[in-house]
Amino acid sequence: MKYAMTPIGLVDALEDKIKEIIKNFDLKFKAEGTNDGGTKVPQVSTHYLPDKKRDQETTPEPDYPHVIIRFIEEKHNTALVHIIAGTYEPDSTKGWRDPLNILTRIKQELIKEGTLASFSLVESSYTTELFEDQVVPQWVALSTVKFEIPHPSIEGRELY
Numbered sequence: 001m002k003y004a005m006t007p008i009g010l011v012d013a014l015e016d017k018i019k020e021i022i023k024n025f026d027l028k029f030k031a032e033g034t035n036d037g038g039t040k041v042p043q044v045s046t047h048y049l050p051d052k053k054r055d056q057e058t059t060p061e062p063d064y065p066h067v068i069i070r071f072i073e074e075k076h077n078t079a080l081v082h083i084i085a086g087t088y089e090p091d092s093t094k095g096w097r098d099p100l101n102i103l104t105r106i107k108q109e110l111i112k113e114g115t116l117a118s119f120s121l122v123e124s125s126y127t128t129e130l131f132e133d134q135v136v137p138q139w140v141a142l143s144t145v146k147f148e149i150p151h152p153s154i155e156g157r158e159l160y
Contacts, residue, residue, distance in 0.1 A: 001013075001016065002117075003117040003118070005118050005119075005149060005150045005151070006149065007071050007074050007079050007149065008071075009117070009118075009119075010071070010079050010081065010116075010117075010119050010147055010149060011046050011047075011069050011071050011081070012046075013116050013117040013119065014069045014081065014083070014116065015044055015045075015046055015069055017109070017110070017116055018044050018067055018069065018083070018106055019044045021105055021106055021109045022041065022042055022044070022067065022102060022105065022106070023041060024041075025041055025042055025065070025102065025105075026039045026040070026041065027039060027040065027041075027042060027065040027087055027088070027098055028065070028087070028088050028089055028098075029062040029064055029065060029088050030062060030064075030088055030137075037088075040062075040065070041065075042065035042066050042067050042085070042086075042087070042102065043061065043065070043066045043067075044066070044067045044068075044069070045066065045067075045068055045069075046068070046069050046070070047068065047069075047070050047071070048068065048070075049063055049066060049068065062088070063086070064086050064087055064088035064138055065085075065086060065087040065088060065098065065102075066084075066085070066086045067083065067084065067085050067086075067102060067106075068082075068083070068084040068086075069081060069082075069083055069084075070082040070083075070084065072144075074149065077148060077149045077150075077151050078122065078146050078147070078148055078149070079119075079146065079147050079148075079149050080125075080144065080145075080146050081144075081145055081146070081147065082142055082143070082144055083103060083106060083142070083143040083145065084140065084141075084142050084143075085098075085099035085100075085102040085103050085140070085141050085142075085143075086099060086138060086139065086140045087099045087102070087138070087139045088137055088138060088139075089136075089137055089139060090136070090137040092136050095134070095136060095137065095139040096130055096134070096139055096141075098139060099130065099139050099140060099141035100128070100130055100141055102141075103128050103141050103142075103143045104128070106143065107126055107128065107143060107145075110126075110145070111123055111126070116147070118150050119147040119148065119149060119150075120147060120148040121145065121146075121147055122145070122146040122147065122148060125144070125145055125146035126143065126144070126145045127143065127144045127145075128141060128142070128143045128144075129141065129142050129143075129144075
């Protein structure tokens, strides 16, 4: 797929790549309003989780597990992006592992390739944080990463 050389194109490329990276994850969830649960692949969304569609016949998709790709800022053709992983695990001795595992796998794949479409990963910018305060049984971790966004030029001269 071809992506625009813009922050939006970067987020779209990340969304597609991350879906591919985590497609084999099988993580716990709890159905809203019940004690029932199971396992599923984390949903991947951009900026925020999708709005809940509530009707009488269907149970809304659980929010956890998920990965959110969030554009933060662009400076000098470098885009800052947050990749947020959220998981569900009632066991407080194990819960921290799943979001960290998701973000580590994403990091390894992005670093291995170095580029994503026309965007170049700034490897030294990559950080991952597991927050000390968690709302058990939900667990959240955050990776911060920068990508260089290519910019157009006219006959070898930069436009800006």
